[in-house]
Amino acid sequence: MATHEKVDVVIVGAGASGSVYAATLSKAGKKVLLLEQGPDWQLTDLISSDVWGRRIRPAGAPFLLEGKNPYGYAGQAGWGVGGAALHYFANFPRLLENDFKMKTEHGRGLDWPISYTDVAPYYDKVAQEIGVSGDAKAEEIWRPAGQAYPMPPMKTFRNGEIWLKGFKDVGIRMVPAAVGMNSVAFKGRAACIYDGWCHVGCPIGALANPVVTYLADARKAGAEVRPHSTVTRVLTNAAGSKVTGVEYYDEKKEKQVQEANVVILAAWSGQNPRLLLNSATDKHPKGLANASGLVGKYTMAHSGSGTWAIFDEDVENHMGTIGAQFMSYERYGKTAHKDAFGSTFIVGGNALKLSDLAGIANARPDIFGAALPEFIKRVRRGLTRINAFAEGLPNIENRVELASEKDEFGMPLGRIVHSFDQDAAKIWDANFEEGLKIAKAAGAKESWSARGAMATIHLMGGTIMGTGAGNSVTNSYGQTHELPNLYIAGPSIFASAGASNPTYTIFALSQRGSEQLAANWSAVTG
Amino acid sequence: MDDIERRSFVKGALGALAFTVGGAQVMLTPRDAHAQGVPFRTLTPDQVETLEAVGEAIVPTARTAGIANFVDQQLSIPADEALLEARILNVRPPFANFYRAALGAIDRASQTRNGGRKVAQLNDAEKHAFIDAMRQNRLDGWQGPGQGFVYTLLRNDALDVVYGTMEAYAALGVPYMAHIAPTKKW
Numbered sequence: 001m002a003t004h005e006k007v008d009v010v011i012v013g014a015g016a017s018g019s020v021y022a023a024t025l026s027k028a029g030k031k032v033l034l035l036e037q038g039p040d041w042q043l044t045d046l047i048s049s050d051v052w053g054r055r056i057r058p059a060g061a062p063f064l065l066e067g068k069n070p071y072g073y074a075g076q077a078g079w080g081v082g083g084a085a086l087h088y089f090a091n092f093p094r095l096l097e098n099d100f101k102m103k104t105e106h107g108r109g110l111d112w113p114i115s116y117t118d119v120a121p122y123y124d125k126v127a128q129e130i131g132v133s134g135d136a137k138a139e140e141i142w143r144p145a146g147q148a149y150p151m152p153p154m155k156t157f158r159n160g161e162i163w164l165k166g167f168k169d170v171g172i173r174m175v176p177a178a179v180g181m182n183s184v185a186f187k188g189r190a191a192c193i194y195d196g197w198c199h200v201g202c203p204i205g206a207l208a209n210p211v212v213t214y215l216a217d218a219r220k221a222g223a224e225v226r227p228h229s230t231v232t233r234v235l236t237n238a239a240g241s242k243v244t245g246v247e248y249y250d251e252k253k254e255k256q257v258q259e260a261n262v263v264i265l266a267a268w269s270g271q272n273p274r275l276l277l278n279s280a281t282d283k284h285p286k287g288l289a290n291a292s293g294l295v296g297k298y299t300m301a302h303s304g305s306g307t308w309a310i311f312d313e314d315v316e317n318h319m320g321t322i323g324a325q326f327m328s329y330e331r332y333g334k335t336a337h338k339d340a341f342g343s344t345f346i347v348g349g350n351a352l353k354l355s356d357l358a359g360i361a362n363a364r365p366d367i368f369g370a371a372l373p374e375f376i377k378r379v380r381r382g383l384t385r386i387n388a389f390a391e392g393l394p395n396i397e398n399r400v401e402l403a404s405e406k407d408e409f410g411m412p413l414g415r416i417v418h419s420f421d422q423d424a425a426k427i428w429d430a431n432f433e434e435g436l437k438i439a440k441a442a443g444a445k446e447s448w449s450a451r452g453a454m455a456t457i458h459l460m461g462g463t464i465m466g467t468g469a470g471n472s473v474t475n476s477y478g479q480t481h482e483l484p485n486l487y488i489a490g491p492s493i494f495a496s497a498g499a500s501n502p503t504y505t506i507f508a509l510s511q512r513g514s515e516q517l518a519a520n521w522s523a524v525t526g
Numbered sequence: 527m528d529d530i531e532r533r534s535f536v537k538g539a540l541g542a543l544a545f546t547v548g549g550a551q552v553m554l555t556p557r558d559a560h561a562q563g564v565p566f567r568t569l570t571p572d573q574v575e576t577l578e579a580v581g582e583a584i585v586p587t588a589r590t591a592g593i594a595n596f597v598d599q600q601l602s603i604p605a606d607e608a609l610l611e612a613r614i615l616n617v618r619p620p621f622a623n624f625y626r627a628a629l630g631a632i633d634r635a636s637q638t639r640n641g642g643r644k645v646a647q648l649n650d651a652e653k654h655a656f657i658d659a660m661r662q663n664r665l666d667g668w669q670g671p672g673q674g675f676v677y678t679l680l681r682n683d684a685l686d687v688v689y690g691t692m693e694a695y696a697a698l699g700v701p702y703m704a705h706i707a708p709t710k711k712w
Contacts (some may be wrong), residue, residue: 038606048704051690054613059606064620073616079606194705203705318701354700355689357614358680366661367682368584369654376689380698 001255007031009028010246010260012231012275015083015505017489017510018266019210020350022218024514029520032223034215035248035260037267038080040227041211046201048088050356053200055079056086060230061407061414063270067398071456075357077268081225081249081363082211084268085503087201089323090180092132093345093500094123094508095144095151096332102496104333108341110298112477112495113467120146122508127332129185130196130213130280130507135177139175139411140331151183155194159315159384160325160349166442167328170434177324177347180208180504196351199358214507225517227251232411234263234486240283243486259447260526262485262517264478266510269299273400274414276463289463289473289480290489295398298461301381303428305388306450307435308363309442313379317352317360322374324387325349331388331434332499340426342391343499352383365452379484386438388421388431389457391499402464420454428454458502460491478513485524489513543599556592556687558577559599568601568622569594573629573643579646579679580632583653585684593687597625612683615675624671628680630668632660638667 008030013019014095018034018230026032037060047053058077065071077086097116097474102109124147126132131441133151140146149193153176167174181198182205192206203210219225221324228251235244235257245259259468265272273296277287286475287295308319324347331344360376360383367375391400402412432449439447466472480486489510498505517524542553554564566574574594581588593702597656600610605619612621636645645656659665661677670676688694695702 047706047708048702049690049708051686054609054611055607057614059613059619062616065616071617072616074616191580193703195701195705197703270686318703333629347595352696354695355682356611356630359685359689361685361689362682365678367655368677370586372585380700396561400602420612 001150001257003257003259004227006245006259006261007033008260008399009033009262009264010035010258011165011264011266011272013037013083013265013267014208014210014215015078015266015490016085016506017267018215019218019479021264021266021489021511021514022223023192023214023221024511025520026218026221026223027525028518030518032218033260034223034225035229035231035246035258036081036227038078038227039082039199041082041086041103043203043205043211048195048197050353050359053087057199061411064403064413064415065438066415067417069454069456071299071416071418071459073270073416076457079272081227082209086209086211087163088209088363088390088503089198089236089501090503091323091327091347091501092178092180092298092504093133093327093329094143095119095328095500096499097504098332098334099496099498102334106341110466110495112463112476113465116144116474119505119508119512122511126507126511130208131182131189131220131287131389131511133181133183134310135176136178139178142332149178151186153177154179154183154192154321154325154369156183156325156349156516157194157316157319158313159320159351160316161309161389162315162384163348163386163438163442164326166438166440169265169441170243170347170437172328172330172438174328174348176328177327179321180321181321181323182206184360192321194319194321194351196318196320197320211245230409231267231275232409234265234275234288236281236283238482238506240281243288243483243485254449262487264487264489266489268363268490270400270414270416272488272492273462274402277402278411287379287483288426289486292473293467294473294482296462298394298464299400299416300392300394300397300420300461300494301421301456301460302392302458303391303424304350304498305390305435306385306440307432307447308383308385309380309439309447311384311443312380312445315384317381317384318521320349320351320409322350333360337430339429340430341423342393342515344371344388344390344426344427344431345499346386348386350385360397368523370378386435387451389499389501390407390424390427390431391497394461394464394496395421398461416459418456425454429494435460456490458497458499460494462504463488463492465493466495466497477511477515477516479524487513487517543596545595545599556596557590558592559595560590560592564595565600566594567706569598569625572633573626574598575646576629576633576644579653580657580680581684583650583657584681584690588688591687593684596687597683601625611679611686615679618681627670628662628676631668631676635660635665635668639665642700
C-alpha cells in the first residue's frame with residue numbers, strides 16, 4: 001500500500017458536482033485531486049452511436065436493486081470523467097419556490113434548510129459560467145425574476161412545434177426550454193448542429209458537459225484527475241473528529257492512501273451513502289456522518305409519463321437535441337393534479353433515433369416479427385413524443401444500504417431499495433391521461449401512452465441536507481454536520497426531488513457549496 | 527467550418543469489433559463475422575442456434591446481421607468495455623450468466639410447450655406464438671430471468687445489429703448525422 005503526497009482537497013468522482021468543486025477550489029489556489037472510478041474520456045471517444053454510447057454508462061461494482069419500483073440506474077448514471085453529465089439531456093429547469101418548503105406549506109415530505117432565493121443567484125451564475133440557452137423572461141410566469149440566459153433559445157423543429165396547439169388547448173403554457181447547450185458559439189465552444197446524439201456524448205462541446213466546462217477549468221488551474229481509482233473508504237483521525245483522506249484502489253487494483261485536508265464525496269446518490277456506511281470506525285460505528293441514522297435514507301426518484309403520437313406529416317424527428325425544445329411548469333403545483341400530490345414538469349420536442357430504449361423501434365415494444373419493420377417504416381416520418389416527469393416524495397423507507405455480498409475490493413455492495421407511493425402512482429397516471437388529451441388536441445393521427453413498468457428517473461437523496469445532525473446528514477452547503485472537513489456534493493444532498501431535471505440544481509448547489517468552502521477554508525480545516 | 531463538413535459520413539455499420547479468425551484478431555462487423563462463419567468464443571452451438579432463432583423471429587434479418595456473433599464477441603470482453611444493451615438494463619455482470627440462463631429457459635419452455643422441440647425447430651407461426659407468450663410472461667413453467675425482460679433484452683440486441691447501423695438509417699432514408707462515425711475499435 002502506497003501513501004501519496006498530501007493534497008488540500010480530494011474529490012471522489014469527476015462528474016457534475018465534483019467538477020464544480022474542483023474548478024472553484026483549484027482556482028482558489030488549492031491543490032485538488034479528483035479520484036475517478038472510470039476512464040478519463042476525451043471528446044474523441046464520444047462516438048455517435050447508441051451502441052457505442054454504452055461505454056460511458058456505469059460499470060464497476062453493481063448495485064442490488066430492490067423494492068416495488070427498483071431504481072434503474074444503469075442507463076442514466078455515468079462511468080468516467082463527466083459522469084452522467086457526459087451524456088445527459090441537459091434540460092435545465094430549476095427547482096421552484098414550492099419545492100423548498102413542502103413540509104411547511106403542505107405537511108408533506110421535507111423542508112430544505114434554504115429557500116429558492118438562496119439558490120437562485122447560483123442558477124444565474126452557472127448559466128453565465130457554462131452557457132444556458134433559453135428565455136428566462138418567459139419562465140418568469142412561474143418563478144421570480146433573475147438574470148437573462150447568455151444565449152437565445154435553441155432552434156425548434158416540427159417534432160416539437162406540432163404539439164403546441166394541443167398544449168394550448170388543454171391550458172398548458174409552453175416556453176422555450178432552458179438547456180445546457182449552445183444555441184450559438186459560446187466561450188470557444190461550437191454551436192449545436194441538432195443531430196440528436198447528445199445522449200452518447202457531444203464531441204464538439206456544444207453540450208455543457210463537465211469535460212469541456214468545469215473540469216477543463218479545473219485542469220487549467222492545476223487540478224489532477226486520477227482515473228481508474230476506486231475509493232472504498234474515507235479515513236478519519238484517531239479522535240474521529242476530522243477526516244484525513246481516503247483509501248482507494250488504483251488501475252492495477254493496488255491499495256493506495258491519499259491524504260487530504262478536505263474530502264468531498266461527489267460520487268452519486270448511490271455511491272456516496274455506500275462510502276459513508278463503509279467508512280465506519282469505533283468512533284463512528286454506524287458510518288461517517290451518520291449519528292442521525294439517516295445516511296442512505298430518503299432516496300428519491302422521478303417518474304416519467306411519455307406520450308407517443310403519429311402525425312400525418314414529416315415532423316423531422318431526426319432533427320433536434322435529445323433534450324427538450326419546449327418546457328412547462330404549468331402542473332408544477334404540488335396539488336396541480338386532483339387527488340394526487342407532487343409536482344410535474346412537462347417537456348416537448350426531441351430528436352429520435354431508430355434503436356435503443358428511447359428510439360423509434362421501442363415506441364411500441366410489443367411489436368415484433370414481420371410487423372416491426374412495417375411499423376418502423378410507417379412511423380419514421382411522423383412519430384414524435386412528449387414527456388411529463390413527476391416528483392417522488394422523500395420516504396425514509398427508500399434507501400441505500402450495504403449488502404452482505406462484497407465487490408472485488410472487499411467493499412460491501414450497495415443495495416438500493418425504492419418504491420413509489422400512491423401519490424406518485426396517481427400523478428403518473430394523471431400525466432398519461434393528460435398526454436393523450438394533448439395529443440388529440442394537437443391533431444395526432446394515432447397516440448398512445450408509453451406505459452410499462454413505472455420508470456424511475458434521476459436518483460436523489462441519501463445524504464439529505466437539513467438544519468442539524470438530528471434531521472439530516474449535511475448542512476445546506478453539503479458540509480456534514482459531524483465532520484467539518486467532509487463535504488458531500490451532488491443530488492444526494494437534495495431534501496426533496498421536485499420534478500425538474502436535477503443537474504442544473506446540482507451545478508448550482510455545488511457552486512454554492514464550493515464557494516462557501518473556499519471562503520471558510522481556515523475554519524473548515526483548522 | 528460548415529456544419530455538414532464538421533460531421534463525418536464515414537461508411538460504417540455497428541462498427542468493427544475484434545473477432546478471432548484462425549488465431550489472429552481481425553476487425554469485422556457482426557454481419558461480416560456471421561457471413562464468414564467466425565467461430566464463437568463463449569456461446570455453445572445450441573445457444574447460438576436459439577439466439578439466432580429468437581432474434582430473427584423478433585427482428586427480421588437479425589440472424590444475418592450477426593446477432594449471435596455480436597453477443598458472443600461482447601461476452602468475451604470485460605463487462606466494463608461491453609456495448610450490450612444488458613449494460614444499461616441493469617443486468618449484473620458477467621453478462622454471459624444472463625444469456626446462458628435466458629437461452630436455456632427459452633429452450634426448456636419451448637420443449638415443454640411444443641412436444642420436446644426447441645425454439646429453433648418451430649415453424650414461423652409457432653415461434654411467433656411462443657414469443658408473444660414470452661413477451662407477456664405467459665409461458666408456463668418458465669425457469670430463468672423474467673420472460674418479459676428476456677424478450678426486451680433480446681429484442682434490443684436484435685435491434686442493435688439490424689437498426690443500430692448507418693446502413694439501416696440509409697435504407698430507411700433517415701439521416702444518421704454522425705459527429706464521429708462508429709468505426710473505431712473499442
